[in-house]
Amino acid sequence: MTCTEFLALLDDLIDESVTTQMRADLQQHLQGCSHCEVTLSTTRKTIEIYRSHEIYDLPAGLRERLHAAIMARCKKGC
Amino acid sequence: MATIQPIAGELEPHPDVALVAQVRAGDVSAYDTLVRKYERQIFRIAQHITQNREDAEDVMQDAFLKAYEKLEQFQGNSKFYTWLVRIAVNESLMRLRKRRTGKMVSIDEDVETEEGSVPRDLADWAPDPEQNYTQSELHEILEKTIKGLPPGFKVVFELRDVQGLSTEDTAEALGLSIPAVKSRLLRARLQLRERLSRYFRRKKGAEK
Numbered sequence: 358m359t360c361t362e363f364l365a366l367l368d369d370l371i372d373e374s375v376t377t378q379m380r381a382d383l384q385q386h387l388q389g390c391s392h393c394e395v396t397l398s399t400t401r402k403t404i405e406i407y408r409s410h411e412i413y414d415l416p417a418g419l420r421e422r423l424h425a426a427i428m429a430r431c432k433k434g435c
Numbered sequence: 436m437a438t439i440q441p442i443a444g445e446l447e448p449h450p451d452v453a454l455v456a457q458v459r460a461g462d463v464s465a466y467d468t469l470v471r472k473y474e475r476q477i478f479r480i481a482q483h484i485t486q487n488r489e490d491a492e493d494v495m496q497d498a499f500l501k502a503y504e505k506l507e508q509f510q511g512n513s514k515f516y517t518w519l520v521r522i523a524v525n526e527s528l529m530r531l532r533k534r535r536t537g538k539m540v541s542i543d544e545d546v547e548t549e550e551g552s553v554p555r556d557l558a559d560w561a562p563d564p565e566q567n568y569t570q571s572e573l574h575e576i577l578e579k580t581i582k583g584l585p586p587g588f589k590v591v592f593e594l595r596d597v598q599g600l601s602t603e604d605t606a607e608a609l610g611l612s613i614p615a616v617k618s619r620l621l622r623a624r625l626q627l628r629e630r631l632s633r634y635f636r637r638k639k640g641a642e643k
Contacts (some may be wrong), residue, residue, distance in 0.1 A: 364554075386581045389509045396554045396628070398636075403628045406565055412578045413482040416492060421536050423496050425468060427503055431463050 358386040363393045371401060441486030451515040455498065458506060470499055473516060476598055477523045483589040484527035486582065487534070494530055498523035513607055517600075520608035531586075554625060556632035582629045587611075588623040596621050 358391050369375045370383055387394050474495065481494035482620045502509075502519050509518055553580055564622035565573050587609075595616070606616045 360551055368617065368624070371624075372538060373546065390553070392557045395557050395559045396625075398469060399560050399632065400624050400628045402560060402564070402635075403631055405626060406631070407581070407592070407627070408597055409576065411475070411479075412574060412581070413479045414489065414490070415478050419478070419492055419495065420470070423474070423499055424467060426496055426500055427463065427466060427470070430503065 358382055358392060360386075360393055363390070364396070367397065367400065371398065371404070414435075444509040452511065454510070455506065455515055457507065458503075466503055469515070473519060475500075476516075477519065479521060479593060479597075479604045480523050480590060481527045483581070483593055484524065485530050485534075488529045490527075490534070494523060494526045498526050501526070514604060517604050520594070521610065525608060527543040554628055555630065557635065558632065558633070560635040561637045568634070576631070576634050582628060583630065584623060584626055588619050588626070591616055592623040592627070596624070601630060621626040 362376065363383060366375065368381060370380070374384065387397065451469065454465045454469050458469070477498055478491055478495045481491035482497070484493060485491050498519065502522050505522075509515065552642065561567065568576065581592070583594070590609060591605060593601045593612075594608065595602065600608070602613055602616050602620075604609075606613045609616070611619075
């Protein structure tokens with residue numbers, strides 16, 4: 358397996374949607390290729406960091422304003 | 436006699452189905468429950484596309500109000516959340532077009548970019564690299580890094596990787612094909628990785 362072939366299957370590997378045979382082939386490539394190993398581990402880390410840090414906080418008072426707007430709309434006819 | 440096994444997940448209706456039915460029956464508090472459940476996610480999507488806090492606030496409000504008003508039109512053959520995302524994405528794009536004085540902005544334009552498609556920065560990262568920054572520094576790095584991506588990439592990454600939607604639901608919410616979602620996700624992941632490497636790579640001379 359070449360690095361390009363590995364990269365084409367990177368998402369499937371991260372998302373765990375590879376067959377057993379495919380996984381074995383990918384693992385075999387990883388054992389001999391530190392570049393792809395770094396790409397895999399740092400891509401996984403990228404996802405993990407974005408998943409665990411909320412970068413856009415909900416502004417204070419927005420929920421209340423939305424609630425008031427929905428209630429106002431509701432009074433008009435719901 | 437052979438029986439057809441139901442696909443896992445089909446037996447239990449999604450909890451939103453009952454909430455939507457309650458709202459349709461006139462229970463506005465059930466809609467509050469849906470708002471609380473999805474407000475953060477919708478706000479983040481709007482912020483990713485508009486890149487403007489005020490616009491994102493307006494989009495979030497307009498999207499929930501529009502969904503409330505159009506609830507009768509919601510067929511129930513898609514999930515409530517994917518339907519809501521679609522409304523929020525359209526509202527965000529409209530807002531963006533207004534700002535850019537009518538210039539077409541689309542989520543489905545494919546951006547040809549070589550960046551990240553072949554990983555260039557192959558240095559390994561420091562262990563727990565985020566520990567080298569304060570919370571506010573890290574926040575700034577993550578925001579700055581994702582901001583540079585095309586809107587279609589950011590939203591696919593947000594829905595698939597941050598919010599955990601399936602490829603199919605992401606495609607439906609964004610009106611994209613499944614191959615288009617997959618292609619954007621791979622490029623988004625690789626571009627973010629490449630850009631974060633500038634901050635997180637193991638410093639030369641650091642102990643392994």
